[in-house]
Amino acid sequence: MVSRANKLHQVTLGVKVGRNNISERREDRVHANTFTAICTVRCMDIIMSKVRLEIDGYKIEADEGKNLLRAALDAGIYIPHLCYHPDLTPLGNCKLCGVELQGEPNIVQSCETIVKEGMVVNTKSEAANKLRMTALELMLASHPKDCTSCDKYLNCELQALMQYMGVAHSRLREVEKENTKIAVSDRLIKKEMYRCIQCGRCVRVCEEVRGVGVLKINKKDGETYISTKDDVPLIDTECRFCGACVEVCPTGAIQDVKGIFPTEGSRNMTLVPCKYHCPAHTDIPLYVRLVKEGKYSDAVAVIREKLTFPHSLGHICSHVCESGCKRTYINEPIAIREIKKFAVENDKDQTWRQGVLRGEAKGKKVAIVGGGAAGMTAAYYLAKKGYGVEVYERQPVPGGMLSFGIPKYRLPQQIVDEEIEILKEEGIKVHANSNIQSLEELKDKGYDAVLLTVGAGKGKRPPAFDKGWSNAMDAVDFCRKAIEGTLPELGKTVTVYGGGNVGFDCARTAKKLGIKQVFIVCMEAREQMLADQEEISCGLEEGIEILNSRSIVKIEEEGNAISALSLIGIKSFKFTKDGLELEPVEGSEEILKTDTLVFATGQQPDLKASFGIELVRNSFAKVDQSLQTSEKGVFAAGDVVYGTKSVVEAIASGRQAAINIDKYLGGDGNIEETLYERRKPEANIGTVELFSELERIDRFKDAGDATAESLRCLQCDLRTELQKVKYWVDPHFKTVKGVSE
């Protein structure tokens, strides 16, 4: 029940600004219009009358229309409560927040009572305490006593209340409830309903806040219990799996299944696995939501807050975000990469350009060696910060692996070129065909800092095969030469050793060049292959033969060339400090004749000690926590630091390098931009017919597909918008925020 005063409050404000937006949750940068709105709200806050009241002898002030419990809690006075949740309509059902008011004969529930001027409140009167104790004892009568074996142990509101009130399992009869055995867990939500105390928060959040309403208080054989209509599993209801019920449950009754969230990191990050797993921590749920609404330009603005090269990423990103997607536990992850691609390709207004932050010219210069994803990303942010940035690129065009590693059938060069041009708009000077071999070459050019982002452009073979055969190549060279059009004659049979994405790039390129027989020899079994499923199925469709669970044990030579490979079947393999250890299948030796052998067995940086910085693992740049190398002012980022990973990882690394270099040069290290003004997301998501059955759409034909796929999102981020209940031990309750006379 919303009080009349509360309604008045909302009407008076007349501005659609959620209560949390007013101060706490504002981003630093505020759009002019929004700012005006906030000012208005603040002014009204002042105009809107406050009431003064006394609680347990403390004089406090509260907004008119506020409920008494909220007012007390806000002022730092703890009153026990359980069914009350700051985001839900107070019901006064748990009877814990009962207090005595001066001049009133009966105890009232403070959550249901609106503050009044001059109110005198006693939260600890004998009668209030007695009611509170009785209520808690009654709840505990049917609650199990196995606290220590509950996953909510030490993070349980009920347990905290027991400690606060000193109530143990008591004088009352133990009650065993039958219907608590009805609910079943699924792969996302674990239900231990025998721990349920029927506070009804889950039912209310599902109904009031989400507009979904699949949770109900049911009744069977004279026993009420929380369940779904007809007691069907959540997966068969219209549940959106937003996790709000888990979030508000004060006990261990409704919990997340263990393992669906990362265990390290801040709560707001780990609760949104896609965002957590993205190396650049892109606000994925938000842009997916914007694509759903057809707001492609806004979506791109969100993407560009964290990512350079969004269009390229839309084609080739390793999309680790999707591997964390919670929807995987229902059917398949959201096609996040495809959604990103669709947004970028339909960004007509390019609204992100309006929000770009540009600093004053700093009068300092930074040299970047290597114009790949990491180098160009760092260059972009440093240029915007006001530095003079020059990029030295050994190839004729920048882009690194985007331009000379990833085959063009996966990523057309035009897309890369266009994205580089966008970055260059910030005034980056690119020296093409400039292969810097030593820091010495940059010494007298007046750079205040140098960033080394030369990547890992050299093949890495098993030690026994590191030999200069005329018909053997490393994958990285194979791909580059294929793009340059400088591949030698390959013969009729090409064999690729290694079943990762790079291996497939080589094999598929060879096939597209018209090679009849293309083999991939791969130590992993089919299910364990490192390449994306999509690459594997495309490769098979194109006629590539994959020889799984096999290792090359010997290479037959004819003069300076390879003539055939001896393969052996393997049950398992592992890398130890002494090298590769195989468990061979007896009698599985076979001979594979090949005209060309491509090693797709890893890459390493091509950096020599003569460059002038300290190296580790032969050719990697040694850096400290700030990515600075052994030379002061010389930083390194990307593959040259950690080895081959992914484009998105390189972008994240490039951003970090820009931050650290800015700090090193006396800046604040802040490269964050708000290219899209956040509004509080719509909490009321309602229902979608057959939501849990919606199937993944891999490739979008049109906007309809984009909307349909985005609609599948579980919107994990909404859960972080729900307010947290503060425990009585919270430092907030250490001091009362009172007012003087």
Add this chain to the structure above:
Amino acid sequence: MICDKDSKIFTKWEEAGKEACVVDYCMNLMGTAKNESCGKCVLCREGTWQVYQIMRDITEGKAESEDFELLADLLGQIQNYASCEMSRNAAAVCMELLKSHEEEWDMHIRRKRCTNLVCKGTYTLYVDPDICDGCGQCLKSCPQEAIDGGDGLIHVIRTDQCNKSMVCVSVCPKAAIKKAGAVKPKIPGEPVPVGSFGASEGSGEGGGRRRRRRGDVE
């Protein structure tokens, strides 16, 4: 108010009749309230359940000495603070009957006795040997198989196995099965032919043994 149920669903004590027991009446009243609870308010959902549970224990002779005070305490809280009229009213009725019939409650709780032999824990069932004609209907009907007997024999109920389902009482064509409270009648120890059991026999059982129970000692 969160519940549309009201006290109209309850039967009235005044209409319960002279044979009724106040404890049994209150237990059933609370049982109804518990079964009708909408489940939202803790005093109604858990409170009526708890009170019902305690009252049931009392009727089954499993009362604990402090149950009277416990009931008064719980009923007081429900009566004053439950969210709906139904459970508040149920508690108020029980509270009044608790006070007005304190002696009867005390007898139930401390002596496991029920004046009208309504409460299951306070009586045993027996086959009156003077009426039983050995027809065997009760033996066949007993869900617990707690009756011994045979064709033409006086049937005997094994009280330690009897759960007072009262099925035998309803099937006996002679109405020979009766309740016994504190005063236990003279009956044969095992089935004997109809007509062979008289006052002179059954030396061990004779004289209407009065089993004494005191306080909470079973």
